[in-house]
Amino acid sequence: xxxxxxxxxxxxxxxxxxxxxxxxxxxxxxxxxxxxxxxxxxxxxxxxxxxxxxxxxxxxxxxxxxxxxxxxxxxxxxxxxxxxxxxxxxxxxxxxxxxxxxxxxxxxxxxxxxxxxxxxxxxxxxxxxxxxxxxxxxxxxxxxxxxxxxxxxxxxxxxxxxxxxxxxxxxxxxxxxxxxxxxxxxxxxxxx
Numbered sequence: 001x002x003x004x005x006x007x008x009x010x011x012x013x014x015x016x017x018x019x020x021x022x023x024x025x026x027x028x029x030x031x032x033x034x035x036x037x038x039x040x041x042x043x044x045x046x047x048x049x050x051x052x053x054x055x056x057x058x059x060x061x062x063x064x065x066x067x068x069x070x071x072x073x074x075x076x077x078x079x080x081x082x083x084x085x086x087x088x089x090x091x092x093x094x095x096x097x098x099x100x101x102x103x104x105x106x107x108x109x110x111x112x113x114x115x116x117x118x119x120x121x122x123x124x125x126x127x128x129x130x131x132x133x134x135x136x137x138x139x140x141x142x143x144x145x146x147x148x149x150x151x152x153x154x155x156x157x158x159x160x161x162x163x164x165x166x167x168x169x170x171x172x173x174x175x176x177x178x179x180x181x182x183x184x185x186x187x188x189x190x191x192x
Contacts (some may be wrong), residue, residue, distance in 0.1 A: 010172060014087065128143055
């Protein structure tokens with residue numbers, strides 16, 4: 001018999017599942033793990049806010065341009081509303097089944113933000129070079145790229161730890177940097 005664990009899926013898991021991007025299969029497998037297994041997904045308000053924001057941006061930016069009219073705007077808004085509803089329905093269903101819990105850290109906002117800054121500031125990512133545009137899927141001129149944890153990423157990890165998750169799961173490669181931050185040693189970090 002498996003032991004129940006609390007698992008915090010970064011918003012990237014939910015977004016890959018909802019928007020069916022290149023990480024869709026990994027995201028689907030992760031959510032099936034919750035639906036079919038004994039683990040419980042932790043969902044924070046931060047996840048919900050980030051998902052709604054990214055859905056709005058990605059659906060809008062991925063729409064083929066045909067001019068900006070009231071009908072086009074309404075069509076895009078309807079697509080966004082449908083995808084947002086799909087997410088809320090999925091979460092509601094998982095919570096009703098006891099497969100997910102909505103939790104947030106209990107720390108007052110001022111302390112939460114101070115802790116975010118204290119953890120975020122000294123943890124610098126990597127500077128590399130690249131020559132490919134993942135948006136238009138083609139080679140570009142060589143340029144620099146910064147890859148590292150963002151403050152939202154740090155807050156996801158803080159939420160996971162503060163809400164007693166045993167594991168945090170993401171498709172964002174930057175999350176592997178959490179393994180080098182002592183404050184998160186109690187979390188298993190899984191990057192798909």
